[in-house]
Amino acid sequence: MEKIRIRLGFDSCFCVDSRGRSGGLALLWNSSIEVDLLTYTNRHISAIIKLISENSKRLVTGFYGHPMTTKRPESWNLLKALKPGDNTPWLCFGDFNEITYQKEKVGATLRPHKQMANFKETLSSCGHYDLGYHGDRFTWANNTEGDQYTKERLDRACANNFWIEKYGTHAVSHLESTQSDHKPLLIQSKGQDNDHKRNKIFKYEAAWSSLEDCESIIKKAWASSAHKPRAIQRILQGLRFCQEDLKQWNRSNQKNKGQYLKAKTDKLNHLKNMNQGHLSAKIKLVQKELNDVMDVENLKWQQRAKQAWLNDGD
Known part of the structure; x- marks a missing residue:
């Protein structure tokens, strides 16, 4: 929980x-x-x-x-x-x-x-x-x-x-x-307050490692800082480039994932509404496609739950 x-x-x-x-x-x-x-x-x-x-x-x-x-x-x-x-x-x-x-x-x-x-x-x-x-x-x-x-x-x-x-x-x-x-x-x-937004601190998400583009984005960001003469400058600039590029890449991914999930969810809803017992196999297939995406999402939240436990204790 x-x-x-x-x-x-x-x-x-x-x-x-x-x-x-x-x-x-x-x-x-x-x-x-x-x-x-x-x-x-x-x-x-x-x-x-x-x-x-x-x-x-x-x-x-x-x-x-x-x-x-x-x-x-x-x-x-x-x-x-x-x-x-x-x-x-x-x-x-x-x-x-x-x-x-x-x-x-x-x-x-x-x-x-x-x-x-x-x-x-x-x-x-x-x-x-x-x-x-x-x-x-x-x-x-x-x-x-x-x-x-x-x-x-x-x-x-x-x-x-x-x-x-x-x-x-x-x-x-x-x-x-x-x-x-x-x-x-x-x-x-009436009067329900749904605004629970909080300031976010950038953290590398473990779930990104399972996505194809992540490694190439990190390598490209580090390569962009290779011209700095001092090692500490290369490290700091490389970290900053990584953060900026990963945040931009993640925003794009989230948008595409949201569109994919909406399309699949709409399809699932349509199948469920039409189902009289003859569409159960198709429903299970669409559910599996959605669950594959959610597995990656769950890894992200497992990482955040562990971080909260380390911060707040048991």
Whole structure:
């Protein structure tokens, strides 16, 4: 999680460890927010959130409904127990592993009415209203082929009326994912500050070593300083030329990579939207092409996570 925290630009993180390769939750935040952790289990994290610039507080819950149908009632009992006893604005979001209507599912068998009714009753008991969404209706797909192909709206954001009254201007977007079978949710409310830019210090990225042009750019930069009479002058000028040339080359690479990722992501989205089980092989191929690019990106963030650990300690 440390490299993810650094990559996303957050200052702090609280994690609930996974069990093997399943589960695991995390809450990340910046120093402009005060976070008072209330409760957590392997199915949820609840915290009181307060902006430094505001006096008002709100309850935010990240929730994961049990994947086993027989244990789903345990999740609904937990959710009801998390309901605040006062007029605190409450936002709850996550993967509930359940739908509210048949139209939120395509493929395989129909969802039993009782399962959906229990979920809707739980949301009503909590005073929760669905905040809606922008984008594709479905947030999960099993990515199988043929008649067993299924996609559903398992992820959503809900809030009580106190949240809606206070933060009436909000938007929930279903984003695209190249690796997970779930779409991430982006929840935005009025007054949200997304400016977390920081001054950057130039550092050589280990990921550059895997790219073809990097070595030739460095050699050319060092050759440009060979005429200096003193060794220290050659070294300093060579380092400066390397920095300038690598920064310019990296900006160009990032632009080209962004265009490539957008084109591939658009293609992946189109295939997923059209998929009824017959396009799964093509989807996996495009996902692999995207993952190859992201592997290089991940190396960069692994390096930055290690640097942060060296600076800040464990």
